Amino acid sequence: MRVGTFFHIPDSPTDVERIWHDATPLPSSVLPVWARGEPPDTYRQVQTHRPPMRTEGEAAAYCSEIGELHTAGLIIDTDLAGDGRHRVYVAAPSRWSIGIYIGDSPFDLKPPKGVRNPVLTREDVSDVTAAVVADPFMLRVSDTWFMFFELFNWKANKGEIGLATSCDGMNWAYQQIVIAERFHLSYPYVFEWMNEYYLIPESHQAGSVRLYKATHFPTEWSFVGTLLEGPYFVDTSLIYHDQRWWLFTEANPERKHDTLHLYYADALSGPWRPHATRPAIARNARTSRPAGRVIVNGGRLFRYAQSCVPTYGTEVRALEVTTLCTSSYREREIDRSPVLAPTGVGWNADGMHHIDPHR
Incomplete structure (x- = not known):
């Protein structure tokens, strides 16, 4: 048979890519956004209904969820890890x-x-x-x-x-x-x-x-x-x-x-x-x-x-x-x-x- x-x-290579970003002032809470209706190399920021996230783990988990849904997402935070470094989380499709x-x-x-x-x-x-x-x-x-x-x-x-x-x-x-x-x-x-x-x-x-x-x-x-x-x-x-x-x-x-x-x-x-x-x-x-x-x-x-x-x-x-x-x-x-x-x-x-x- x-x-x-x-x-x-x-x-x-990965569902979630972490990018360090220290130059630009960032908001005081995590802002999740979608990239809708565009090829994966084009990011159009659209705020979602999800409320701001408070922890680094929650931000990373949301990136994984976005990646699973075959969309692209961007999450920005302000020093959630407490080490003085800003982070930008990008969920790749x-x-x-x-x-x-x-x-x-x-x-x-x-x-x-x-x-x-x-x-x-x-x-x-x-x-x-x-x-x-x-x-x-x-x-x-x-x-x-x-x-x-x-x-x-x-x-x-x-x-x-x-x-x-x-x-x-x-x-x-x-x-x-x-x-x-x-x-x-x-x-x-x-x-x-x-x-x-x-x-x-x-x-x-x-x-x-x-x-x-x-x-x-x-x-x-x-x-x-x-x-x-x-x-x-x-x-x-x-x-x-x-x-x-x-x-x-x-x-x-x-x-x-x-x-x-x-x-x-x-x-x-x-x-x-x-x-x-x-x-x-x-x-x-x-x-x-x-x-x-x-x-x-x-x-x-x-x-x-x-x-x-x-x-x-x-x-x-x-x-x-x-x-x-x-x-x-x-x-x-x-x-x-x-x-x-x-x-x-x-x-x-x-x-x-x-x-x-x-x-």
């Missing part, structure tokens, strides 16, 4: 890209010979100025591979769902944006069910988990219903297993990436019921946030999780779901975990946080 798997990583590994199992993967990673970058996007490409999910229909992924549209200042195609799974051609809403979209979990094609993007800014159906695959999609309503569901992943639908989603509104919730339903459209174990995982930023497709391998159920320690997007861990019923949930991390990790050099030097394995 050969397994092709797609993931994305940042190519920027994360520049994620998409690559391919292959292997004999979905847990033992290496870059293929003859293929130069990454296979898709922001420079490949031709219809808008993109900051990143990320969160790839694929389907193979007849002899063509279709990849759906997040692209961050600089002008619109939000994520949208893009499409790329391939005849061999190695060489990819960008096509177009296929889903765009007034709110941010990412993590386009695409799947086939009963000869129809569905897609569940991450849409936490809409306050819900939304289901789309292809009206003309792969380019035309229609919103068909809300699966869950709530303030913060991210990276929702699901599978039909043992005559029931199961939905995994991370749901910590404080953006700590450490709380996994589980839901189940008899039909894709619902109603979706919360699992008896609520949450399924708590206070674990290494294994809570989903990191790709839930799979069955050798008759056993596995899911991938993004390790957000020490920071968002560090590596991908694999867990076997050993007990899954409406009243109980158990999992264990496999021996080969993490299955994707930063290499320290090149295009995936700093992190790898997504996987979509296919036979």
Whole structure:
């Protein structure tokens, strides 16, 4: 068995750059600003609704948050460290890209010979100025591979769902944006069910988990219903297993990436019921946030999780779901975990946080 798997990583050396600035008088509190609608080399300062921050740690944490959201931010302080030196914090935008590994199992993967990673970058996007490409999910229909992924549209200042195609799974051609809403979209979990094609993007800014159906695959999609309503569901992943639908989603509104919730339903459209174990995982930023497709391998159920320690997007861990019923949930991390990790050099030097394995 050969397994092709797609993931994305940042190519920027750091998420947060610290610049010493002693010449210019600075304000007495921390001022967070955004750079909206411009390429990453152009900074247009727009004050946000966030109140001033009082500590150096809070400023640095906010820079990391801005970097995760694929925007650029600037934070100015006055001697928060108490050493007489002013600081300017710049949160550089994360520049994620998409690559391919292959292997004999979905847990033992290496870059293929003859293929130069990454296979898709922001420079490949031709219809808008993109900051990143990320969160790839694929389907193979007849002899063509279709990849759906997040692209961050600089002008619109939000994520949208893009499409790329391939005849061999190695060489990819960008096509177009296929889903765009007034709110941010990412993590386009695409799947086939009963000869129809569905897609569940991450849409936490809409306050819900939304289901789309292809009206003309792969380019035309229609919103068909809300699966869950709530303030913060991210990276929702699901599978039909043992005559029931199961939905995994991370749901910590404080953006700590450490709380996994589980839901189940008899039909894709619902109603979706919360699992008896609520949450399924708590206070674990290494294994809570989903990191790709839930799979069955050798008759056993596995899911991938993004390790957000020490920071968002560090590596991908694999867990076997050993007990899954409406009243109980158990999992264990496999021996080969993490299955994707930063290499320290090149295009995936700093992190790898997504996987979509296919036979």
